[in-house]
Amino acid sequence: MVDILSCSLDELRGLFEKFGEKPFRANQVFDWVYNKRAQSLSEMTNLSKGLRERLEKSLAFPVMDIAQRQVSSDGTEKFLLALEDGNYIESVLLKHPDHTTFCISSQVGCPLNCSFCATGASGFTRDLTPGEIVGQVVLMEREQGRPVDNIVFMGMGEPLLNEDSVYKAIDILHEPAGRNLGMRHFTISTAGLPDGIRRLADSGRELKLSISLHSVDDTVRSDMMPVNRKYPLPVLKEALEYYQARTGNRLTFEYALVEGLNDSVDDALRLAEYLKGLKSFVNVIPVNPVNAIHKRPTDAKIQRFIETLKSKRLETALRYERGTDIAAACGQLRQRKGGRAWKGEEA
Numbered sequence: 001m002v003d004i005l006s007c008s009l010d011e012l013r014g015l016f017e018k019f020g021e022k023p024f025r026a027n028q029v030f031d032w033v034y035n036k037r038a039q040s041l042s043e044m045t046n047l048s049k050g051l052r053e054r055l056e057k058s059l060a061f062p063v064m065d066i067a068q069r070q071v072s073s074d075g076t077e078k079f080l081l082a083l084e085d086g087n088y089i090e091s092v093l094l095k096h097p098d099h100t101t102f103c104i105s106s107q108v109g110c111p112l113n114c115s116f117c118a119t120g121a122s123g124f125t126r127d128l129t130p131g132e133i134v135g136q137v138v139l140m141e142r143e144q145g146r147p148v149d150n151i152v153f154m155g156m157g158e159p160l161l162n163e164d165s166v167y168k169a170i171d172i173l174h175e176p177a178g179r180n181l182g183m184r185h186f187t188i189s190t191a192g193l194p195d196g197i198r199r200l201a202d203s204g205r206e207l208k209l210s211i212s213l214h215s216v217d218d219t220v221r222s223d224m225m226p227v228n229r230k231y232p233l234p235v236l237k238e239a240l241e242y243y244q245a246r247t248g249n250r251l252t253f254e255y256a257l258v259e260g261l262n263d264s265v266d267d268a269l270r271l272a273e274y275l276k277g278l279k280s281f282v283n284v285i286p287v288n289p290v291n292a293i294h295k296r297p298t299d300a301k302i303q304r305f306i307e308t309l310k311s312k313r314l315e316t317a318l319r320y321e322r323g324t325d326i327a328a329a330c331g332q333l334r335q336r337k338g339g340r341a342w343k344g345e346e347a
């Protein structure tokens with residue numbers, strides 16, 4: 001059986017041709033799945049009953065359930081999703097006045113073990129399939145009864161460690177016969193893997209790219225993000241320069257501001273120096289004040305940091321984490337649940 005959500009339009013066309021059917025039938029199926037939000041082949045009434053019965057023997061609709069849902073006082077919704085094999089992943093829906101952003105996972109767990117991340121702390125289980133990535137979006141749009149506007153790969157996992165599935169999922173959701181979501185509505189958020197950044201630049205996909213930077217001191221960054229030991233800041237910078245030379249696209253940098261760790265004026269000046277020559281936008285995100293390991297800097301220090309960046313003509317914005325009252329930080333729900341679903345569990 002083939003998972004229908006892992007199928008590209010061309011693959012589906014090939015299947016129809018094998019059945020002696022016109023390939024355009026695949027376009028009809030894409031329209032049912034991605035626009036009409038059908039949950040089974042039996043709903044696809046413009047396909048003959050005989051064809052639907054034959055397809056049922058080849059195509060499976062994957063099962064993904066909402067195991068837990070939390071709604072924050074700021075409207076952010078967090079979902080723990082149970083996969084068919086009993087693993088859990090997380091996704092977060094951020095609602096803004098004029099648009100929604102859906103933050104999705106690319107892996108079950110993550111091997112990169114960043115010090116501030118609950119997903120990293122619980123280790124890596126496996127990559128998601130293209131269908132499991134697409135399935136998060138399909139499930140959420142069904143649930144909300146409307147399309148989501150932007151998709152960010154900022155949930156569980158490092159998307160550049162599961163590139164084939166991530167890009168196939170994006171291409172499926174981008175397909176004009178189906179969901180038709182523009183490439184600029186997707187953001188890849190990476191811990192900074194130089195080879196993956198170069199491959200993305202070469203792929204021709206006009207996605208947005210965001211880098212979790214957090215420090216421009218190799219010692220500090222390696223403590224926060226062990227991947228920095230393998231790919232220190234100068235190596236990352238070369239890849240970013242390559243990306244920008246190839247694509248011309250602006251880069252977004254995430255910078256979690258932590259008291260006494262990376263929040264001094266000198267840190268801000270060094271950050272500006274590191275980003276010299278790159279077209280960039282910096283999101284400064286003071287850590288959640290209830291974070292047990294890291295403390296949030298005072299408002300005065302936060303403002304001084306921002307002003308220093310602005311004085312160096314860096315485009316920057318102060319952002320506060322959303323959904324802090326519902327443990328919206330990636331990996332926390334799954335960690336509480338013990339990492340895996342079990343048979344017969346109540347949703």
Ligand code: SF4
Pocket residue numbers: 110111112113114117118119120121155156157158191330
């Ligand atoms: S922050 Fe991202 S890259 Fe780091 S461990 Fe968590 S999921 Fe992985």
